[in-house]
Amino acid sequence: MRLLVPLLIAALGLHAQVPHPTEVQERRLANGARLLLVERRGLTAFHATLVFRGGRAEESADTAGATDLLARALFGATWPEDLEPAKGHANLDALLKQEEGLLESLRLQRLRLRQDPSDASTLPSLEASLEAVQSRMKALFSPSPLSDLYTARGGRQSAAATADALVAETELPKEAFEFWCRTESQRLRILQLSRFSQARAALVAGLKPKGDAGMALLCGAALPGHPYGRDLADHLPALEALRWSDLRTYAHRALSPDRLTIILIGGLSLESALPLVERHFGSLPVPPDKEAAVLPEIRADLGDRRVQATLGGAPRLLTGWRIPPRQHPDHLALGMAAQLLGGGQTSRLPARLMHQKALARQVDLQMDLPGGRLPCLLVADLKPADGHSLAELEGALHGEILRLQHDPIPQDEWQRALAQLEMDHLRVMDEPAALAQALAKAWAEGGDWRLADLDIQRLRLLEPEAVQAAVRVWLSPSHRTTVLLEPAPSESRDPLEANMARVLQALVASRIEDPAQREHLVSEALRQLRMLSAGERLRTLKLLEAQLLPDKR
Amino acid sequence: MRLFLLACVAALTLSAQPQVQRFTLPNGLRVVHLEDHERPLVRAQIHLQLDPADTPPGREGLPLLALQMLDHSDTAGMKAEEVDRSLEGFGIQLSALLEPGGLEWRLLTRSRDQDRAFGLLADRLLRSVFDPTVLEFQRVACWREEEQGDSPPLTRLRKALVQAPGSRPSLASLGAITLDDLLTFRARVFRPDRAILVLHGDLGLEQAKRLVLLSLGSWSAPEPIPSFAPPPTGVPVPPPGGAEVPLRISAPGTPLRVQAVAVQPGDFAPEAAALLSLLIPGDPALSQVSVTLEGRCLVATLDAGAGAWSLLKDRLEALRQRGFTQPELDRARVAWEAGQALETLHPDSLLEGALAEAQGRRVQVTRLRALSVATLNAALGLWLDPARIRLGVVGDPEALKAVPIP
Known part of the structure; x- marks a missing residue:
């Protein structure tokens, strides 16, 4: 009894603690699937994430879009007819x-x-x-509303394709855990894809208007010839040719158990969850032909690349530096550099470029674009303030990079960046969905879920000199690609030239993969065509247009 | 000793379930406290209620500009950058939002920094001094945010449609706002008796009382400033959006898409809203229509072809006319009640729930269970009333020309 009292008091006192990596319990199933479980006793529900390592990066040119399509067609909803063979x-x-x-x-x-x-x-x-x-x-x-099996049980599900993984997330009351295990294993076993055609049509329709064309241009120019640099909107014919049976074949390989990590967070104990997980997921078959995907190399020092384009909209300066993957020792230092440059209102780029010099009206910094498993990009996305040019902004950005490379980093600035990263980490550990996402990302990108916690511990030991050394190596001109999006919308141009530019862009999009080359070719062709008379240009336009598919004319 | 042990065990068991406690400061500020010692974190959400009458006619966008000004103003003792530096130096996350019913500030801090965090929140909220020199800059920033020129055309359309036509800021209305307008707005709206504070996390009740009293106890409630006169009675007010010409957003190269937004009426029962939010999106009558719910708005989008307006309206009207059946209502009830467990997974949902409870707009289980099919379908009829639906279309300028006005 005397022993019990101090133990209980100690337990009470320890309540508000930062979670420790040992909170995560790991088990490996017989077929190679992994289980990560974080028990949160007070919760009456659970969050489950299925992570299939691979993602868009492992798609070949003729299966481009398959991961996105699987996210929609397989995990977009949970219909009874997809799960009950009877x-x-x-x-x-x-x-x-x-x-x-x-x-x-x-x-x-x-x-x-x-x-x-x-x-x-x-x-x-x-x-x-x-x-x-x-x-x-x-x-x-099923003809009625609420036929989605998870919605009918108070749950929700979403799925997303990333560059490195297919991630499906579900939240349900904890009483529905066995149902979830049964449903997900059935889904993966049957691969029914009953709404394949609708999902494909919706995906194609969503890609047609092209999302962030500037960012796609940057990724394409900075990572040429690599799936990381691919813009799915340029591969619509391949996606439209992808058949139901093709996608099922692809799914058998891409969703095999040895690529799968199951992350469970919530009111579940390992003792109660593991037998069910083993019974349902442990029996998923492993495909016999397990060929590891061979991904092309990306050279980091391709040289300083520049693309000048007019996509309409506001002027924008996108600068991407090729940086090493998450497993690389310099990756953490570059993460700290990104925090110093763009993490928060008082970090260097917003403070100097927006508040002090008033050169920019918006500053965003992103790491690990489009993924972090392979060499990727650190991107500074800047929009100039009224009355300032992209060139001014570019000069100021380069100045800040040089300053970070060479001037000592003040202690208070360092501490501020660290405090924000630590707080982010604490929040992630607190929120089940965010924790699952961090574990999934660490595993998909770095091959080890422990990185979700180890990174913050290593950051505390990091020295400013190490950050500066990494910045000197990786944020250098030879690793840089710059995209200048000029504010010259088509309507301010000669309509004939605007039309010509549109047709030329559509023509080269299907023939040249490197966006930098594409832009160069189009602007050069426009320059030469300006020498012709209006009548000749109109005839040339018609000839060129005839080479386009009817829906692109 | 046994009693002590039992108490300890009970404390261990209950610690993961936040305990809800309420108190009110002498100045009228209502506080909801959710005690939860699982992590060394404290979250706070402060909500200031907004009424349409707080914005004078011709000054649409005033709440947004006031919020923007507040974020970039010096406080009585600190420069704006110092406040930011102090927040970021301690990893404190503070954000301000304009929500449909009010202004909101959300705070996240380590429990060890709670005093400092609340001090800074109070500084920003109560002691900011509007700086006239940044007014023009913030006005432009507001317009850019409102215009969302960098967003995809469909996002721009949705953002415009979810706002009532009479309350959408324009360049002219933002340009007309003066510093006096901002000061008057602040005096009218920034009152403790209009505010609700929800606290969640690693702090006990007494600690919470002390913290709130020290930081926000000095927030005074002066004599209320009369609101702007509402429209004279007897003059018919058009339903929000119904009589309006559909919005058109022209975007070269964009496929044609039509969108309809149905806004719940102000007095819509939360129980009906909760059940309909489960039933409508999955209804087969809306096949091909993508339906999302954003707060009190139902957003229906259809990839257009010829006759898309009428197709979209017909689908919504077919659902409205048909209504739901008793078995469907029963299934929705089961789903809703089961789904309550999910709130524990999201700390922000716990705060939202507590705020809704304090505002009297939280779903009451007894009322939900008593809701009849007739009441549910009447609510559906009201929500999807064609006269209340706002319409819009995006697409290539050439294609837009071919879309008839419905």
């Missing part, structure tokens, strides 16, 4: 195969039509057949 599964399979055949015939027929517009005879019948098959499929789908 409920017309065979029938659904047959219909999906029919749908695949019809979609492919339609695609090929439309391609033929581009060559010979008069040959449209089979198109209407194909479209009618597809509609009929899709109606029959629809009849097998």
Whole structure:
């Protein structure tokens, strides 16, 4: 009894402690899948993350977009018909195969039509057949709201494709844990993908307007020829040609158990969770042909690259430095450099460029773009204040980088950056979803979930000189790519030239992968075409336009 | 001894479940305290209620500009940069937001730095001195934020549609705001009796009382300033957005998409809102329509072709006319009640829930269980009332020309 009292008091006193990595319990399943469990006794729910290492970086050119498509088609919702073979599964399979055949015939027929517009005879019948098959499929789908199995149990799920992984997150009341294990293992076993065609259409529609074209341009120019530099919007034909059975084949490899880490955080103990995880996930089959993906090398010192482009919108300066992957010893020092440069209102770039010199109206700094498993980018994204040019801003940015390379870092500034990183770490440890994300990222990028905690411990031991040394090596001109987005929207140009630029850009997009080369080619062609008369330019435009696919004209 | 042991065991068991306690300061500030010693962190959320009458006609954007000014003003004792430096030096995270019903500040700090953090929060909230020299700069910054020129066109459209047509800031309304307007707004709105503070984390009740009293106890509540006159009674006020011409955002190269935003009426029952939020997005009647819920708004988007306006409106109207059935209502109730467990996974949700409770807009389980299908469908009818729906379209300028006005 005397022993018990101090123990209890000690336990009470220890409550508000920073979580320790030992909180994470790790187990390896027989088929290679990993389980990481963080028990939080007071919680009446759990957060589960499934991380499949690989991601967009491991897609080949003809499977570009497969990870994004899987995130939508496989994990976008949880329909009963995708999980219960007894409920017309065979029938659904047959219909999906029919749908695949019809979609492919339609695609090929439309391609033929581009060559010979008069040959449209089979198109209407194909479209009618597809509609009929899709109606029959629809009849097998659950007709009522709340048919999503997780929503009906008070839960939610989301999934995302990243450069390094496919990540699916679920939150459910803890009573539903066994249901979750059963559902997810069934999902991975069956790979039904019943809403494949809708998911593909939605993904294509989402990519068509192109998101952040400036950032895509920077990644493409800084990481040429590598999947990290790929803009999915340039690979729409490959995505449109990707069939249901192709995606299932891809999924068998990309979602194999040896690539999987299951992260559980919440009111679950290892004793209660492990048997269920082993029963359901441990029996997932490992595909026999396990070929490790071979990824092209990225050289960090490609030389100083510059791209000047006019995409419309506000002027913007994007500067990316090729930096080493997360496992590299310098990566942590560069993370600290990024914090010193752009972490918070009082960090160097906002303080100097926005508040003191009023050169910029917005400053953003991002690390590990688009991923962190391979050499990647540290990006400074700056928007000039009114009345200031991109050149002024660029000069000021380079000045700040030089200052960081050579001038001693004041102690208070160092402490401020460290305090913010420590606070971020504390918040991440506190919030189950954020902790799961940090563990997932550490594993997918660095190959070790412990990095989620080790990084902050190593940061405390880091010396300012080490940061400066890393900045001198990696944030140097030979590692730099600069994209200058000029504020010359098409409408302020001669409409003929604007149209010509659009057509040229569309033409070279399908032939040249390196955006820097693309931009150079287009601006050079425009310069030469200006020497022609208006009539000749119009004829040239028509000739060029004829080479474009009809939907791009 | 046994009693002591039992108390210790009980304390261990309960420690993960935040205990909700409430108190009010003499100045009228209401405080909700959620004690939770799991981590050495303290979170706070302070909400200042806003009424439409706080913004004079022709000064739309006043709350946003006031918030922006406050963030960039010196306080009585410190320069604005010093406040930022002090916050960041201790890793304190403080953000200010303009929410549909009010102004909000969110704070996150280590429990050891709570005194300093609350001191700085109070400095920013109570002792900031509006600097007229930064007014023009902040006005432009507000307009840029409002315009969202760098955002995708669909995001811009959604942002515009979720705001009631009469309350959308324009360049003219922002340009008309004077320093006097800002000062009057501040005097009217920044009052402790309009505020609710929610605290969560590693601090006991007595500690919380002391902390709040020391930092915000001096916040005085002067005589209320009369609000701007509401529109005279008897004059018909158009429903928000219904009579408005649909918004069009032209973006070269962008595929055509139409969007409809339905806003819940002000007195919408939270129980009906909670159940409908579960039922509407997954309804098969809305197939091909992407539905998201943002606060009190339902946002429906459709990739357009010819007749997209009517297709989108027809889908929403079909759902409104059909309504939901008793089994669907029962399933939604089960789902909602089960989903409450998820709140424990998100500290911010705990704060939101406590704030909603203090504002009287939290879902009451007894009322949720008593809700009938007829009441639910009546609420659906009100929410998706075509007269209340705001419409917009984005797309290539050429394609937009072909879209008829509905």
